[in-house]
Structures are given as structure tokens and as C-alpha cells.
Amino acid sequence: MKMKYLALAMLASLSVHGQAPADPLLAGLDSLEPAHQPVIGTYKSTRIILGESTETLHQRELDFRVAHRFGDMGGSLGGAKTFFGMDNSTDIRIAFEYGITDRLMAGISRSKGSGSFTQLYEGMFKYKLLQQTTDNSVPFSLAFFGNAVVTGMAAATAVSEASYFASFNDRMLYTAQFILAKKAGALSLSLSPTYVQRNHVVYMDQNRMFALGGSARYKVSRRMGVIAEYFYPFRNRAGKDYFKAQGQPFYNPLAVGLEIETGGHVFSINFTNATAILENQFIPETRASWLQGQFRWGFNISRRFHL
Amino acid sequence: MKRYFWMLLLAMAAGKGLAQDVRTDKAASVSFFSSTPLEDIKAQTAQAYATLNVKTKEVYFKVPVQSFAFKYKLMKEHFNDSYLESSKYPNAEFKGSVVTDADLAKDGSYAVVVKGELLLHGISRHYETKGTLVVKGTEVVGDARFQVKLVDHSIKVPSLMLENIAEVVEVTVHADYKP
Numbered sequence: 001m002k003m004k005y006l007a008l009a010m011l012a013s014l015s016v017h018g019q020a021p022a023d024p025l026l027a028g029l030d031s032l033e034p035a036h037q038p039v040i041g042t043y044k045s046t047r048i049i050l051g052e053s054t055e056t057l058h059q060r061e062l063d064f065r066v067a068h069r070f071g072d073m074g075g076s077l078g079g080a081k082t083f084f085g086m087d088n089s090t091d092i093r094i095a096f097e098y099g100i101t102d103r104l105m106a107g108i109s110r111s112k113g114s115g116s117f118t119q120l121y122e123g124m125f126k127y128k129l130l131q132q133t134t135d136n137s138v139p140f141s142l143a144f145f146g147n148a149v150v151t152g153m154a155a156a157t158a159v160s161e162a163s164y165f166a167s168f169n170d171r172m173l174y175t176a177q178f179i180l181a182k183k184a185g186a187l188s189l190s191l192s193p194t195y196v197q198r199n200h201v202v203y204m205d206q207n208r209m210f211a212l213g214g215s216a217r218y219k220v221s222r223r224m225g226v227i228a229e230y231f232y233p234f235r236n237r238a239g240k241d242y243f244k245a246q247g248q249p250f251y252n253p254l255a256v257g258l259e260i261e262t263g264g265h266v267f268s269i270n271f272t273n274a275t276a277i278l279e280n281q282f283i284p285e286t287r288a289s290w291l292q293g294q295f296r297w298g299f300n301i302s303r304r305f306h307l
Numbered sequence: 308m309k310r311y312f313w314m315l316l317l318a319m320a321a322g323k324g325l326a327q328d329v330r331t332d333k334a335a336s337v338s339f340f341s342s343t344p345l346e347d348i349k350a351q352t353a354q355a356y357a358t359l360n361v362k363t364k365e366v367y368f369k370v371p372v373q374s375f376a377f378k379y380k381l382m383k384e385h386f387n388d389s390y391l392e393s394s395k396y397p398n399a400e401f402k403g404s405v406v407t408d409a410d411l412a413k414d415g416s417y418a419v420v421v422k423g424e425l426l427l428h429g430i431s432r433h434y435e436t437k438g439t440l441v442v443k444g445t446e447v448v449g450d451a452r453f454q455v456k457l458v459d460h461s462i463k464v465p466s467l468m469l470e471n472i473a474e475v476v477e478v479t480v481h482a483d484y485k486p
Contacts, residue, residue, distance in 0.1 A: 037373045041388035058380040102380070134373070134394075185394070222389045222463065263385055306379055 039132040041219075042141055042183040043190075045266040045302050046097065046105070046126070048215045049229045049255040050274055050282055051192055054141040054181040056128045057099030060307050063107070065095040067277045067300045069114070074293020085296050090114045090275035095122075098307075103128040114276035115285035116162035116202065117173070119152040122278060132182060140182040149173040149280050162202045170200035173280035177213075186219040194231070196283050204242040210234045211283045223262065227270075229255045233283050253286045268300040328362035330447050330484030337370050337480050339455070341473035348382065348473075350375040357482040359440075359447055361411040366421055366449075368401040368480065390462050391428055400426040405440070416441045421451060428460040438480075447484040452477065 043053035046063065057063055071088025072078040078085050091114040097107030106125040113120040124147035132141045150172055155165040165171055174197040181190040192213035201207055215229035231253045243249055257270025273295045274282040288294035338351035354374040358367045372393035377383040387393040403423015405411070417440045424431045438451030454475050457464065464474070 040373075040384050040394070044388075061381065134397075222392060261385070261389060263389070264381070304381060306381070 036137055037134040039134055039141070039183050042132065042181050042188045043217060043227075044225060044259050044261045045268065045300070047268075047300055047302075048190065048217070049227055049257045049268060049270045049300070050231065050253055050272065050277075051194075051213050051215070051229065051279060052126060052143070052145045052177065052179055053190065053215075054128065054143040054179050056103055056126055056143065057097060057105045057304070059099050059102050061099040062305045062307050063095075063097040063099075063105075064303045064305070065093070065097065065109075065300065067091075067093040067095075067298065069272070069275060069277060069298040070296045072288065072294045072296055073271075074295070078293055090296060091277045091281075093277040097124070103131075111276075111278055113151065113153075113278070113281065115281045115287075117151040117153060117281070120149050120173075120278060120280075121152060122147050122149045124148075140180055142181075143179045145175070145177045145179060147175045147279070149175075149278060160203065162200060162205075165200065172199045173197065173278075175279040175283075177279065188215075188217040188219075188225075190215045190217075192231075194279065194283060196280055198280065198284065201284075204239050206236060206239060206284070209284050217259075223260055225259045227255075227257050227259060227268075229253075229257075231283055235284075248287060249289075250284075251286050251289045253282050254290060264304055266300075266302040270298050270300070271295050272298060327486070328360050330359045330361060330445070330486055332357045332482040332484050335368070335480065335482035337368075337375075337478065339375075339476045339478045341476040343473050348377070350377045350383075350386070352376065355480070355482075357449070357480075357484065359411070359449065359482070359484045361442075361447065364405040364411060366401070366403050366405060366423065368399075368482075370399045372397060372399055396427075396429045399428075401434075402426075403434070409440075411440060411442055411447065414442050414444065425455070427455070428462050430460045432459050445486045449482045449484060450480070452479045454478070 043055050046053055046055050046057060068089060069091045071082055071085035071090060073084045082088055091112050093109055093111040095107055095109035097105055099105050104127050109122040111120040112118060126143055126145045128143045130138050130142040132138055153163055156163040158164060177192055177194040179190055179192045181188060194211045194213055196209045198207055211231050211233040213231040215227060217225045217227045219225045235250060251273060253272060253274035255270050255272035257268050259266060259268040273288045273290045274286045275288055276282040276285060333356055334353050335355040335357035336351060336353045337355045341348045352370060352374040355368060355370040372391050373387055401423055403421050405419045406422050407419040409417040409419060419438055419440050420435060421438055422435045425434050434453060436451050436453035438449060441448045455478055456475050
């Protein structure tokens, strides 16, 4: 009788034996995994399409960036005669950005500019306040972006023009922005409460404007993501109606694109109604409409170097 | 009731006996090296979990992919996001056993052959590799070096790659097994 149980017990121990090595020791192995690992690749680049992402450069990395927006694909300025906008460029930005620490980056850029100001020189910085972790001990990433932009264009003589500069201060534009992002599986979402200040604007326009940006990225393959991005400027009703009555309504910037990472290079191909590249312009000054064929293709190219 | 108690006790005793044969290293090191004309890519981690059963000669390795450290952080990012997809496949695992005739409970230095399955990037492959085991009392030091072909684990290097990635990487493992 006892022998029977003994045999049973032996069998039980044998079955333990037959399993993966040292199974009793493998229990709770997950606790050995490195805790608080950063979530990698919420976005492939420091910019989404229009606006900034929560990604920052690593320390001692130099990012050389070129962004380009062509002319309207459709509408009165598009079609075959301008080769669907390829003959024109609404805005071009060339930038050098540098990682001071793994969380702080700063950069300078020159843009052609699109809207009331051209010849734009920008100084910018971005600081990553929070980095989402794989174990969700930090559930999202948070970054703060700020820039100051000065226009080098010749001053207009007419007082009614935006580019009538009574003082040097009138040449300045600023952006302050928080970017909040979360990655879950292949999906990344972001939200960007933004403040834009323009020291000199035309009659009925706003010096100060708040806006809310949002984006979604879906990683479709190892090196490719599909992105959509939208900005909603909180423009006052009176201004909105006034410019509409003038036949120059404002539209909200919407962009869709594809980002491709090829190791060191990030190439983003996009379509957007925004004519300008800098936040200081595309948020308050987008006058092109998707529905009228006034969207363009554009690209952002980023090349990172280790210094 | 008593019978069950005996059963339980015996089963526990058997389990305990098994645990006594197991040597563990919770901070084993794994490194890999790939040489290309442009630059050599090296990465290492000391956060691997390794066990060796000196009786059954079973070997087990588990490596958190995100723990590999590189010369540049951007390399680490690409390694995790574009090559190993560590958010989908967070660990690399090896399960196998020493097939050489050697008594690992006895002191000595043994040149051994290890056979087993390596699960990497979600794809399991059979490997057979040479290594050494040095037994000293209850402690064992294990070393092995083997080649991993990226294509075997469907780790793709795209043709428009600007980074130079070798098709074969050399993996080195080292563990100080203790009871």
C-alpha cells in the first residue's frame, strides 16, 4: 500500500525532472528583468510631421535636418502645369540640432518661411521631462519645447502690413509647447498643448494664440510607421469671422505621412495643407484647404552624426 | 491522510534534491561582436540569467534583449526597435544540455559540447557549440562562443541600409555558476 504511494511520489518527482531545467528556480524569473527600461521608438525622429515629438537626441548627437514643402497639388496652383506642386516650394527649413544631454537638446535653423514673414532664423530647445517605461512605472513621455524666431526680411512701409516693424521686437515670434506621448504596442499617440506668440500681426489677428495638437503613429513594419497629425488653433470668433468675410479664411493644419528609418537617416514623406514648417507660422497662418486641393507633399530628412 | 502526507513529503524531498544539483548565475555576461569594413559593432550585458544542472547536465540561458549596451545609444535604439523588435520579443532564451561524457560534480576542466535550442527574435533554432566548464567544488565557470546567422532568426538587414551590419555575429557567453 505504502509502496504504491512511494512509486507515485517517485513518478511525481520524475515528472519534475523531465521538464525544462531548474523549473523551481525559474519561477519569478520575470522579476530579474531590468526594471524601468525606457520605451524605445515612440517616434522615430524628434519631429512627428508638423510638430515636435517627445523624442530627443542622445548626448553628443548632431542632427542635420532638411524639411521641404512643395506647392499645392491641386486647386488653381496645382495640376500638371506646376507638376502637381513640385515646381514650387512653400517652405524649406535647414536645421542643426544637438544633444547636450540625453534629455536636453538645442538647435538653430533657417527657414524660408511661409505666410506674412520670410527669412526666419530660429533658436530652439527641447527638454524631456518624463520618459515612459516598459513596466509603466512612468506611464507616458513628456517633453517641453520652446523656440524664438526672428525674421530678417525687409520692413514694409505700410503700417497695415504684418511686416511693418516699428522696433526690432516686432520681428520676433515664439512657441512654447508641452508634448505628451504614449506608446502601446505598435501604436503611439501624442497630445501637444501649444502657445504661439507673434509680436506684430495684422489688424484683427491675434498676438497670442493657444492651440492643441494631436498625432497618432502606427508602426507597420520594423522601419516604417504611418503618422497622422492635426492642430486645432483656438482662434477668437471675431477674428475668424473677419478673415472669412475678407475671403481669407484660416484652416487647421492636418498632415498624414510615412516615416522610414534606414539607420541614421529618418525619412518622412508627408502630405499636408500647412504651407509653413515652423510652429510659429503653421498654427496661426495656415490658409490652405485640403478640400480645395491645396495640400502639398513634403518631406523631412534627418541625418544623425555622433560627435 | 497520513499517506498523503508521506506522498507530499517524498515529492518535496525529490524536488529539493533536484534543486541541489542546480548551479545559478543571475548576472551572467553575454556579448556579441560583428565586424564590418566600416566599424566593429560590440554590445554586452551582464544581466543574463543562467542555470546549469550538474546531474542532468541541462543548461539554460535567458537574456533580456533591452539590457545590451552599445557604444552609441542610437545603435541600441535601432537594435531594439528595428532589428530585434524587443517590445515584441523581450528575451532571448537558450535551452539545452551538455552532451559530452563528463561528471560535472567532480572537480576539473572539461571541454564540452552543448546542444540545444536558441529562441531569438521569436524564432527557435538548433545549435551545437563547443565550450568549457571548469568545476571547482560546488562552483562551475562556463564559457562558450558561437556564431549566429541573422537570417536564421529572420533579423533583416535592409538593402538600403546605411549602417553596416554583418550577416553573422559572434556571441560570447560567460557564467559563474554558484549553488
